[in-house]
Structure formats: structure tokens, C-alpha cells
Amino acid sequence: xxxxxxxxxxxxxxxxxxxxxxxxxxxxxxxxxxxxxxxxxxxxxxxxxxxxxxxxxxxxxxxxxxxxxxxxxxxxxxxxxxxxxxxxxxxxxxxxxxxxxxxxxxxxxxxxxxxxxxxxxxxxxxxxxxxxxxxxxxxxxxxxxxxxxxxxxxxxxxxxxxxxxxxxxxxxxxxxxxxxxxxxxxxxxxxxxxxxxxxxxxxxxxxxxxxxxxxxxxxxxxxxxxxxxxxxxxxxxxxxxxxxxxxxxxxxxxxxxxxxx
Numbered sequence: 001x002x003x004x005x006x007x008x009x010x011x012x013x014x015x016x017x018x019x020x021x022x023x024x025x026x027x028x029x030x031x032x033x034x035x036x037x038x039x040x041x042x043x044x045x046x047x048x049x050x051x052x053x054x055x056x057x058x059x060x061x062x063x064x065x066x067x068x069x070x071x072x073x074x075x076x077x078x079x080x081x082x083x084x085x086x087x088x089x090x091x092x093x094x095x096x097x098x099x100x101x102x103x104x105x106x107x108x109x110x111x112x113x114x115x116x117x118x119x120x121x122x123x124x125x126x127x128x129x130x131x132x133x134x135x136x137x138x139x140x141x142x143x144x145x146x147x148x149x150x151x152x153x154x155x156x157x158x159x160x161x162x163x164x165x166x167x168x169x170x171x172x173x174x175x176x177x178x179x180x181x182x183x184x185x186x187x188x189x190x191x192x193x194x195x196x197x198x199x200x201x202x203x204x205x206x207x208x209x210x211x212x213x214x215x216x217x218x219x220x221x222x223x224x225x226x227x228x229x230x231x232x233x234x235x236x237x238x239x240x241x242x243x244x245x246x247x248x249x250x251x252x253x254x255x256x257x258x259x260x261x
Contacts, residue, residue: 006228008033011085013078015039015068015125016095018046021144021189024220025092026050030059032224034090037081038063041095060085068095068121069113078128087132090227093122094144100155111156118160119167126171130179139179140227143168144219145238147187147246161185165238172236180235182226186214187242210243 012029016022018040027050030036036054038061040047047063054061062084066077082088096118099110126141133139145168148154149161165183172181188194188204190213195201205211222239225231240246 004031005033007090007224010089011035011037011081011087012090012092012227013037013039013081013088013125013129014092014094015077015121016041017050018043018063020191021186021216021219022092022094023050024216025094025223026061027053027057028217028220028224029090029092029227030054030061031057032227033059035059035085036061037085037088039068039077039095040065041067069116071116071120071124074121074124075128078125082132087136088129089133089136089139091125091129091139091141092144092223093125093141095121096144096146096157096161098148098154098157100148100153100157103155106156114156115160118157119163122164123167126175126181130175133175133179137178139175141171141175141179141181142223142226143181143183144223145183145185147185147240147242149185150246168238169236176235180226180231182231182235183238184219184222184226185238185240185242186219187240187245188213189219190215204245208243208245209247212243214241214243 007029012034014022014026017026017038026036026038038047038050051061051063064077064080066073068074097114099114101110122143143164145164146161148158149165151158168181168183175181219241
């Protein structure tokens with residue numbers, strides 16, 4: 001990016017920022033100059049680690065606890081962030097617990113938890129920060145999707161992520177012209193968790209044209225880029241980071257050789 005501190009003076013709230021990809025997103029936004037609200041649900045230690053890492057690069061950050069599956073908690077989270085750091089002008093809806101229990105056995109409780117944390121929380125948080133963004137005349141909302149939303153084998157999680165893309169597009173239309181809303185949609189992410197599943201990891205890489213998995217820093221850089229001036233005219237879009245894995249591919253037919261398919 002031409003100007004690394006393009007978020008200087010702005011407040012960024014990253015949900016689910018105490019572990020996984022959220023850590024890299026929080027740190028990347030801090031490197032770009034933002035004051036970062038590091039949200040966590042259980043791991044205060046993880047959130048404090050992220051805050052400390054940001055402080056080591058002379059950035060500003062503070063940890064905030066909330067349960068993303070509880071709407072009142074999400075509203076309180078936004079209010080506490082804005083009281084402590086100032087109006088949120090960058091919201092990254094990253095929190096999103098996974099569950100792929102078959103629908104025939106999925107409990108209503110698990111349905112509610114996954115749908116609320118992945119989908120409803122993004123709606124509630126976006127609605128809460130919108131007035132402040134409009135007063136500032138500038139805002140960026142980035143929703144973290146998943147290619148699970150493009151398939152039909154990931155149960156309620158895939159359903160929530162598919163709906164999140166619809167929500168992204170709808171909010172982009174409604175929140176314009178001062179606020180852009182986009183989604184970053186990774187496939188399986190290279191991580192310690194993936195490393196513990198060598199057979200699955202190998203299969204995922206084998207079906208990915210670029211023959212590797214997306215990394216957390218790569219996702220974080222795209223999130224930051226969507227908040228830069230280079231993407232001022234992009235809204236309602238989903239950037240899929242899957243190395244080509246979700247492209248619709250049909251077996252090649254050697255028709256030129258006159259062979260039957």
C-alpha cells in the first residue's frame with residue numbers, strides 16, 4: 001500500500017480478535033494507524049497478547065469482552081469501544097464459530113448460537129456503528145465470510161455464511177454513499193488446527209489450483225486494503241481467497257480426438 005498509515009486517527013473494532021485470523025487483522029489495522037478494539041469472548045489472555053503486540057509497534061489498542069451470540073452484549077461492546085476509543089469508523093465482523101452437525105440432529109440451541117454469532121452479530125454491530133460513521137462521513141464494514149457458504153455440506157455454518165453475503169450486499173446498498181460494506185471469503189486457512197489434520201489438509205491442497213492454503217496474514221492484508229483509498233469505489237463485493245478451489249470445474253472432454261465423454 002502506498003500509504004501505510006492511511007487509518008491514522010480512525011478507530012477499528014475487530015470481533016473475534018483474540019485468536020486465529022482476528023489476531024492478524026487487528027495487528028494489520030494497527031500497522032495502518034488505527035486505534036484497535038480487540039474483542040474477545042473467553043480468552044482475555046489472548047486479547048491481552050494482541051494488545052501488547054500492538055503496543056510494541058507503538059500502536060494503540062484495548063481489549064473488550066462480549067458474547068457475539070448475545071445481541072445486548074454486541075450493542076454494549078460497541079458502546080464501550082466508542083466511549084473508550086472514539087467513534088468506530090472501521091468494523092470487521094470476524095467472529096464466527098463453526099459447526100457442521102447434520103440438520104437431522106442439529107439442536108435448536110446450536111442453530112441459534114451459530115446463526116447469532118455469525119450473522120445476527122454482524123447485523124447488530126453494523127447497525128450500531130452506522131450513525132457514527134455517517135456523522136463522520138466515512139466508514140468501512142468488512143464481513144468475514146467462508147467458502148462454506150458456497151457449498152451445501154457445512155450445515156448451519158454454511159447457511160449463516162451464505163446469508164452473510166446477502167447481508168453484505170443489502171447493507172452496501174442501504175449504507176451508501178459514505179459507508180462501504182464488503183466481504184472477505186477465505187477457504188480453508190493454513191493454521192495449527194489444519195496441521196493437526198494432515199489428510200484433510202492434503203486433500204484441500206490437492207483440490208486447490210494454486211496448490212496451497214490461504215494464510216492469516218494474507219486475509220488481514222485484504223481486509224486492510226478494503227479500508228484504503230484504493231477501494232473507495234468498491235462496495236457490496238465478496239473477495240474470495242481460495243486459490244481457485246470453488247471455481248466450477250467440469251471434467252475435460254477430449255472431443256477433438258473423437259472420444260466419447
